[in-house]
Amino acid sequence: MxxxxxxxxxxxxxxxxxxxxxxxxxxxxxxxxxxxxxxxxxxxxxxxxxxxxxxxxxxxxxxxxxxxxxxxxxxxxxxxxxxxxxxxxxxxxxxxxxxxxxxxxxxxxxxxxxxxxxxxxxxxxxxxxxxxxxxxxxxxxxxxxxxxxxxxxxxxxxxxxxxxxxxxxxxxxxxxxxxxxxxxxxxxxxxxxxxxxxxxxxxxxxxxxxxxxxxxxxxxxxxxHYPVMILNLYRIQANTERRRQQLPEWSAEQFTARMRQNRPQYVRTMKNLQHMKYYNRAKNRWGNGHYLGVVAPLVQACLVSPSRTVKLFLRSEVYRTSRLHWRRHPG
Known part of the structure; x- marks a missing residue:
C-alpha cells in the first residue's frame, strides 16, 4: 500500500x-x-x-x-x-x-x-x-x-x-x-x-x-474474573430489555441489589459461578499443557460442587478422548 x-x-x-x-x-x-x-x-x-x-x-x-x-x-x-x-x-x-x-x-x-x-x-x-x-x-x-x-x-x-x-x-x-x-x-x-x-x-x-x-x-x-463476566452477561440481558421498554439501564450495583432480593436463588447462582471459575481454570491449564496445575483448581471445583464437577467432566472432550483411547488400546 x-x-x-x-x-x-x-x-x-x-x-x-x-x-x-x-x-x-x-x-x-x-x-x-x-x-x-x-x-x-x-x-x-x-x-x-x-x-x-x-x-x-x-x-x-x-x-x-x-x-x-x-x-x-x-x-x-x-x-x-x-x-x-x-x-x-x-x-x-x-x-x-x-x-x-x-x-x-x-x-x-x-x-x-x-x-x-x-x-x-x-x-x-x-x-x-x-x-x-x-x-x-x-x-x-x-x-x-x-x-x-x-x-x-x-x-x-x-x-x-x-x-x-x-x-x-x-x-x-x-x-x-x-x-x-x-x-x-x-x-x-x-x-x-x-x-x-x-x-x-x-x-x-x-x-x-x-x-x-x-x-x-x-x-x-x-x-x-469469570463470576463478574457472567453477572455482566445477565445484566446485559436485563438492560437490553429495559432499553426496549425505554427504561433506564441498571448499574452493576442496582442489578446486584435486585438479584439479592431473592436470597436463595442469588446464593445458588454465586455458588455455580464460583464453581465454574475453578473448573474453567482447570480446563485452561489442561489445554495449555500445565497438567500439574490442573489439580488445585479441580479440587477447588469439587469442594464447591462435586456432582456438578463430575457431570461436566463426563461431558468433556478430555473424557471422550480418553475413553476412545482406552477402547482402542485396552490395558
Missing part, C-alpha cells in the same frame, strides 16, 4: 504487558493480503518490553502507529485507539491473538457483497476461528452462528458461550462513536455489550470462515 491510499480498516491493538505474544500478533497483521489498512496501537502503561516491540513495527512500516497512555484498562484504551483511527471500519485484534493472512480480504469482500444485496446495514462482522493455547496449538474450533445477537440473550443455557470472537470483529467507526464505544463498567464483557447494542441498529453477522486464532492462557481476564 502506498501512502496515498486511504485505509479501509483501522486495526486497533490495545497493548498491556503483551511482549510474550505481541510480535506474533503484529506479524500476522503485517501479512494481510488486503493491504489498505493501518494499525493503531495504544500502549496502556506497560512495564515490560511491549512498547519497544511495537515501535519496531512502526519503524519498519508507516501503516503502524503507536500511542501511549498511563494504565487505564482495556475499554478506555480501545476507545482511545478508535479516536486516533482514520478508516471507516475498525478491526479489533487483541495483543495475544492472530489472524489468517486472508482475514481482512475475505471480510472486505463479504461487506461489499452484503452492501450490494441487502437493504439492512451491516454494522459489525465477525468470523469463526480456533481456540489456541499459549504455544499456538489448537485447543478446539469455534464455530460461531451467523446472527448471535440479540437472539442468544433469550437462551439462558448458551448465554455464557463464545458467540463472537472479539479479535475477529470489524465494525463501523461512525456507529461505534455514536453509541458511545466500549463501556468500561461491563469489563470483561465490554465487547458483548457493544455487539448487542450494535444489533439494535443494524446487522451483526459472523462469517463461517475460520480466520481468527483466539488465545487462551493464564493471563486471560475471563479466567480470573
Amino acid at each position: 502506498t501512502e496515498s491510499v486511504s485505509p479501509v480498516f483501522s486495526i486497533i491493538v490495545a497493548v498491556y504487558n503483551a511482549q510474550r505474544y505481541l510480535e506474533e500478533t503484529l506479524r500476522a497483521l503485517s501479512a494481510q493480503t488486503f493491504s489498505a489498512f493501518e494499525v493503531v496501537m495504544v500502549n496502556d502503561g506497560s512495564t515490560d518490553q511491549s512498547a519497544e516491540l511495537a515501535q519496531k513495527f512502526c519503524d519498519q512500516d508507516p501503516r503502524f502507529r503507536l500511542f501511549h497512555t498511563p494504565n487505564q484498562g482495556i475499554s478506555p484504551t480501545r476507545n482511545l485507539a478508535v479516536q486516533h483511527a482514520t478508516a471507516p471500519w475498525i478491526a479489533v485484534c487483541d495483543a495475544d491473538d492472530t489472524w489468517t493472512p486472508d482475514k481482512l480480504e475475505l471480510q472486505h469482500r463479504f461487506i461489499q457483497q452484503w452492501a450490494a444485496t441487502q437493504a439492512e446495514p451491516m454494522l459489525a462482522l465477525g468470523t469463526s476461528g480456533d481456540l489456541i493455547n499459549g504455544k499456538g496449538e489448537q485447543i478446539r474450533m469455534v464455530n460461531t452462528q451467523e446472527r448471535p445477537w440479540p437472539t442468544v440473550l433469550h437462551d439462558e443455557a448458551t448465554l455464557h458461550e463464545l458467540h463472537m470472537i472479539n479479535s475477529s470483529v470489524v465494525f463501523q467507526r461512525e456507529v461505534f462513536l455514536r453509541l458511545g464505544g466500549y463501556r468500561a463498567e461491563y469489563t470483561p464483557t465490554e465487547d458483548t455489550d457493544l455487539w448487542v447494542r450494535f444489533s439494535e441498529h443494524g446487522a451483526v453477522i459472523n462469517m463461517p470462515d475460520h480466520l481468527t486464532h483466539y488465545r487462551m492462557h493464564s493471563s486471560n481476564i475471563s479466567e480470573s
Whole structure:
C-alpha cells in the first residue's frame, strides 16, 4: 500500500504487558493480503518490553502507529485507539491473538457483497476461528452462528458461550462513536455489550470462515474474573430489555441489589459461578499443557460442587478422548 491510499480498516491493538505474544500478533497483521489498512496501537502503561516491540513495527512500516497512555484498562484504551483511527471500519485484534493472512480480504469482500444485496446495514462482522493455547496449538474450533445477537440473550443455557470472537470483529467507526464505544463498567464483557447494542441498529453477522486464532492462557481476564463476566452477561440481558421498554439501564450495583432480593436463588447462582471459575481454570491449564496445575483448581471445583464437577467432566472432550483411547488400546 502506498501512502496515498486511504485505509479501509483501522486495526486497533490495545497493548498491556503483551511482549510474550505481541510480535506474533503484529506479524500476522503485517501479512494481510488486503493491504489498505493501518494499525493503531495504544500502549496502556506497560512495564515490560511491549512498547519497544511495537515501535519496531512502526519503524519498519508507516501503516503502524503507536500511542501511549498511563494504565487505564482495556475499554478506555480501545476507545482511545478508535479516536486516533482514520478508516471507516475498525478491526479489533487483541495483543495475544492472530489472524489468517486472508482475514481482512475475505471480510472486505463479504461487506461489499452484503452492501450490494441487502437493504439492512451491516454494522459489525465477525468470523469463526480456533481456540489456541499459549504455544499456538489448537485447543478446539469455534464455530460461531451467523446472527448471535440479540437472539442468544433469550437462551439462558448458551448465554455464557463464545458467540463472537472479539479479535475477529470489524465494525463501523461512525456507529461505534455514536453509541458511545466500549463501556468500561461491563469489563470483561465490554465487547458483548457493544455487539448487542450494535444489533439494535443494524446487522451483526459472523462469517463461517475460520480466520481468527483466539488465545487462551493464564493471563486471560475471563479466567480470573469469570463470576463478574457472567453477572455482566445477565445484566446485559436485563438492560437490553429495559432499553426496549425505554427504561433506564441498571448499574452493576442496582442489578446486584435486585438479584439479592431473592436470597436463595442469588446464593445458588454465586455458588455455580464460583464453581465454574475453578473448573474453567482447570480446563485452561489442561489445554495449555500445565497438567500439574490442573489439580488445585479441580479440587477447588469439587469442594464447591462435586456432582456438578463430575457431570461436566463426563461431558468433556478430555473424557471422550480418553475413553476412545482406552477402547482402542485396552490395558
